[in-house]
Amino acid sequence: MKRVLLVIAALLSLTVLLAACKKSGDTISTPTAESTPATVEATPAPTELPPYEANVLTGEPKGADYPEGQRITAVMVNNIVAARPQRGLSKADILFEIKVEGGITRFMPVFTDYKTVGEVGPVRSGRDQFFRLILPWQALYVHEGQSVVMQQYAIDYDYGKLNNNDGANGYRDYGRVNWAGKSYNAGSLALEHTMYTNADNIANYISSQNVDMNRTYNSTFFNFVDYRLGTTRDLSNSIDSAYSDKYGPVVSDGQYVEIVHSQSYKTRFIYDESTNQYKMQQNYSDGQWRDTVDEAADNKVLTFPNVIVLYTDIHTYPGHEKTDLQYVEYAWGGVGYYCYGGKCEKIYWQKGTPLEALRLYYLNEDGTCSDTPLEVNTGKSYVAVTDVDFAENFVHSTLDGVNLSTATTQTYEKSYVEDDAKAGETLGSSTDDLTAAATGSGEAETTEAPAQEQAPAEEQAPAEEQAPAEESVSAPEQAPDQQENPENAEGSQG
DSSP: OHHHHHHHHHOGGGTGGGGGTSOTTOOOOOOBTTSOOOOSSOOOOOSSOOOOOBOTTTOOBOOTTOOTTBOOEEEOEEOSGGGOSBBSGGGOSEEEEEEOGGGOEEEEEEESOGGGOOEEBOBOOBOHHHHHHHGGGTOEEEOBSBOHHHHHHHHHTTOGGGEEOBTTTOEEOTTOBOTTSOBTTTTOSOGGGOEEEEHHHHHHHHHHTTOOOBOOBSBOSSOBOOGGGTOOOOGGGSTTTTOEETTEESEEEOSEEEEEOSSSOEEEEEEETTTTEEEEEEEOTTSOEEEOEEGGGTTEEOEESEEEEEEEOEEEOTTOTTTTOEEEOOSSOEEEEEEETTEEEEEEEEOOSTTSOOEEEEEOTTSSEEEEEOOBOSSOEEEEEEEGGGGGGOEEEOSTTOOTTOOOOOOOOOOOOOOOOOTTOOOSSOHHHHHHHHTGGGHHHHHHSOGGGSOOTTOOOOOOOOOOOSSOOOOOOOOOOOTTOSBOTTOOOO
16 A cells, blocks of 8 residues: 555656546557558658558568568566576567566567577566566467466466467577676576577477467557658657656657666666667676677677656565565556657556556646557667656766766675476466455555556566476466457467
8 A cells, every 4th residue: 555655646647647548448459450550740641552561569561571470479588697698689579678576677578470589598487577568469478487476377368388488498508608707517607597499499399389379460569650651750849749747848858768677777778870779788797887789699789769668666566575576567557758769758658457458658738648649660669667666767868978988886686585386386366366465455546546547357466586497387278369459359379
């Protein structure tokens, strides 16, 4: 109760200001492939446009090799400092970063086509705060081990073989050397930082287990600018660029972006005007910033045209303090930022139940959430879901006066006990009950928040960090499509 009220007081966007985003009883969906997303500028459209056929994750036009009718794939990748540099992240169409136990963050790269993944890892255990973002899309979810909460989600939502718990036939690279020169073979690197998988292994898992990868999407992950119009949305001239709230202009400088995930874990982005891309860097245990690179792609630096930061309440589950099991609140929605082209635009976001897709919105002139879906420019995206406790630490500015070589806070991890679910283990209750416990049984929501922001019965809390599991957990077969799924009702599931 105290935690919820603190969030409401600190950030009104988590409650009343979101009323305009979704009226009670409204059904809000992501843009359909058959529709033409509205453009900000009044650009004359051709008399007849070709069919809208966009990549589900980037909004770009589908190429000749686009895997039509195939579900997307998500992989859990370790981001503890000792696990760096990672492999395969540069191939991701969307890269999620969210806090888990011990103050650390984890990555979930999402790929349009598993056949293009290459090598990816170190693969780590599944967490429901990531799973709930891809559940509406029925993605193949690859990880090594899973928390008991994640396992309960897979059971409650009948995710079946789409929930892969052995790193999709993952393998150990005992000789890999991390950024500090440590390796498992030398006795200086833990075993959990050595698991990898690749496109061939994922394909073998799909084939050997007869996983149904058929999936037709009728919407894109975000409301992308329509590629057929040949336009790019300039945030400086956005429909809300003339607006301000008590914190300042809605659209302001964003050449330098710094995100705080916990007391020690930080990520930052540096805008390069020549490429119209943001270069990604992370803080290390020696206090230095280093480029986030893909070891499998000749240490290619990760860059993104779109950087999206979403703030919400993240805290430890009641009764799970020993393992620091983290709950991420998706039911209410909240405030966030969309950064593109060296500018950052304040936005609002909503998700709701686990089966509802993530949605982004513009602000109204009075600073409240509008009914107009935010347009995201086409291309790859980095998305951070971040604790509202650190919203005041968000930095977006020009590069003038920023000393990029200056050391910063030393990154460290708090100690915690790994949560490793055994095959067949359950919570002894549903994910509905766990969510109710994590949100104060709904007391604060019913008294302080609009009805559409109350925690839904299905909403669930994230699981704590778990040790890598060596055995695959078998879950029931997948359920039929749900009403909130942003997909074709005739698509089959594995």
